[in-house]
Amino acid sequence: MGPEGGIPQSHDTSPTVSVGTSTTEIDKESNQIHEVKSIIGWEGPDDPENPRNWTKSRRWVVTLVVSLFTFISPVASSISSPALPIISSDLGIPAGSILENMSLSIFVLAYALGPLIWGPLSELYGRLLILQISNIWFLIFNTICAFAKTPTQMLVFRFLAGFGGAAPQSLGGGIVGDLWSPEERGMAMSVYSLAPLVGPSTGPLVGGWIAERVHWQWVFWSVSIVDAILQLGGFIFLRETYPPELLKRKARAMRKATGDESLRSAFERPDRHWTSVMARGMFKPIVFLSTELIVQVFALYMAVLYGVLYLSLTTFVKVYTNQYGQTRGIAGVHYLAIALGSTVGGQVGARVLNSVYRRLKAKNGGVGTPEMRLPLLMVSATTLPIGLLIYGWTANARVFWLVPDLGVFIFSIGIGGNWTCIQTYLVDNYALHAASAIAGVASFRAFAGFGFPLFADKMYSALGNGWGNTILAAICLVIGCPLPFIFYRYGPKLRALSKSASVEVES
Template sequence: MTQQSELGGKLEEGGSSLDNGSSRHVEGDDDLVPNGNGVEEDQTKKENPYLVTWDESDAHQSPRNWSRRYRMFLVFIVSLYTLLSPICSTMNAPALSTLQREFHVTSDTLANMMMSASMLAFTIAPMIYGPLSERIGRKYVLQVSNLIFLIFNVGCGLSQNVQQMIILRFCLGYAGCAPVAIGAGIIVDLFGPEERGSAMAMYTLAPVLGPCIGPIFSGWIIQGYGEEHWRWIFWTSTMFGALVSVVGLFVVKETYEPVLLERKANRLRKETGNDAWHTKYAVNETLATKIAHGLMRPCIFIVTQPVITVTCVYQALLFGCQYLLLASFSKVFREVYHQPVGIASLHYIAMALGFTTSGQVGGRFVDCYYRRLKERNGGVGRPEFKLPVLTVTGLLMPAGLLLYGWTVQYRVHWIVPDIGIFMIACGVRMTLFICPLYLADAITLYTASATSALVMTRGLFSFTFPLFAPQLYARLGQGWGNSVLALATACIGLPAPFIMYKYGRSLRNKSDYSQRAMKLMS
């Protein structure tokens, strides 16, 4: 028996008595809400009196029953956690030439590794954090990983050579990946499908806005205080991270319902002395089996679950192109347009504006369009109803790359390349929040593991793409170099949304995890 089917058997065993809730559809997770206090719950208690659910006395403890204001505030705080790692992933980009001279580095590829090494960790770390948050909860993973992140960030500021910088940057990325890996899971914990778009738009603003903010503030630190003070890039980001940690320590609560219900079951077992109390999520596994299944789940998802594989490749390609450009922006505007480092870093604002605009407009449009399609479908929601907006992404990304590349090639006024950057940002942004939204609806119970698979693949692309940027532009120039990227994104970005919308349901039906997760949540 394969590991996947073995885990499936475990899930079925643990969920054999789970169909005693409401017998509703399982297209999406519209019904992933606490049991009510009516006939259905009474029937559930009669059939299985020791099944732990939310009841009338503690229904307010269910995360989706918290006030919307607090839930949105919690998303904002989690976004700040998530903002730290993306900021630090690119904040030393304007300082790379300084680091090359100070550390006596002659290779541009090795110099770029001082920036992209943190993204290499994203190919490994989500394999730990996603499943771990589904075992012990989201809160502790966020807080502990952020503390470790701050320690390694200080270490980067103390680096004395290129080897230390690359190793510490990798460790920095490994620790800082946790909020990125589990953030979408927190959104699913807090919101239903019809209101997730706005929440996800707010949350995913951080992973894309961070890489723009980092180079801006570091560029002005270098220009304002001198290249010899580049270490202050790390000191200031550590101060910000410490402030977020202190605030989060007091306001962030656990959101993962299986963990909360298991805590309630443990309390009942202690109070009553009866070990029969259990939750519908309980699985009879040894600790070693739990760890093995948890660690391998994101990798299994990428290899064996078509719905995740297609989504991962699509998002990773666009994200890789973004990081390739982030690594070259400062150099382009310094060498082609002869701007000082601080002014050159301001061009990241164009990308930040694109991220912000498309996120706010796209998030509301996704929610609105989802409700409309659901109504047309007889009130039955489908994860594919989140995908139509992706068709815009397929057009914006290649068009933006062409506009940016050829206007830089012919030294057109800098405002025109910035328009291309804005278009690129809009395309990347919509992909970054719609893909997790789709997987959140398709594989609800394992959202953290599914989004961990997303983070792993885009981390791989984000690490490798900046490494060949110098060779790409040296051989082809900005015009043809970005045309190659535009062709690659068009070949995948134009057909992928239509394919996923039309065949997404059949892909999900081939996913054992998707089917079992839907069964557990129905």
């Protein structure tokens, strides 16, 4: 699954139900039994209105456009990193201060709030409308960032831009699920998952050259220009993919055409109010985060991964400009180590994960369990402390720049690989509730992405790169390395005690 929590929502989208049948159903929200006279559904398994029956080329175009929407937001989150000293000087922000780093990381703080708002809204109004509105919101406020005159204005505009940018990461995986059946979904999801992993490291790579050659305002304007082009592509190529919304529109059209007010889709509830949808979407992830031990522990580890990633994004340029004497443009090229490592970890990790799962499932008599997702994590979790130690101490000693980059590449493999393992494990554990579990984890880790960079300068100035990264390596070692072994052994017992986890196994 994608690393940013894009989990298809738990609706039965199979092509069933005919028009004019009489049946009863139970409302899962109110536990009340409704008499249903006529349910509108897909016209058989080959209904062309079902997004999974669109032509493959059309589905790939939509998948790619959504992936680009998801890519541009993480780029915006980090592209200003190389220009921070110049921005701070113009806005009167003290160099090396918490406020300076906050002007970068506050964008990520909005990721904690965005999924809790945009997700429920997409249930009410469909994915397309919310995706378009949120991207235009992001485009407006990202552009306005270039006109900030005070630190407060920069913080507010960055936060609002991040709030809009959070929507594609919340909805993108669901769109992939709408378009592709489980048998087809692997390749599409692997393409989509590249965006949130590579985006954060691509931003500073480009931003370094912009900061070196033109005014700092262009780090925002360049993103807005690209996003405006993507938005035009969105208007042209994107269509609604959310089955409940499509069937609701179909039922509405048939009611109007026939005058039969009893016609409706299986997803329309006469007593379903928008406030209940919003409340459930906003609070259910928080409940998961508060009550589910599995979610709590892996949310903590994901927060460490996200925090280390954004701490590195914040400090990279300073390491290579101050200690290696490189220009901002050249220093920005080193972000390729993060991009390549994350890509290798995510893409290779996904394939290894599936291969190991199939092998263990076969050995278990054809029965699969969530714990079969953890052996890869046992290995990939070790790459973070190893890579951080190599990067920290070789940079501290000013060893040839390729060696610290190797350390960064190694711990970035861990970030991409661990991300994939953890999200897949959570999906397998919580089945129909996976969206809420992932949303809770995503919101929690956003706080780490916001908070870790705030103390970066003070930590490295006090301890140096060597001891500073040793502390981070120790945190990753203590929290991350025992986890897969513990949950491999005790996961079934914890799942059996949970009210929300799925105790069913795949067979």
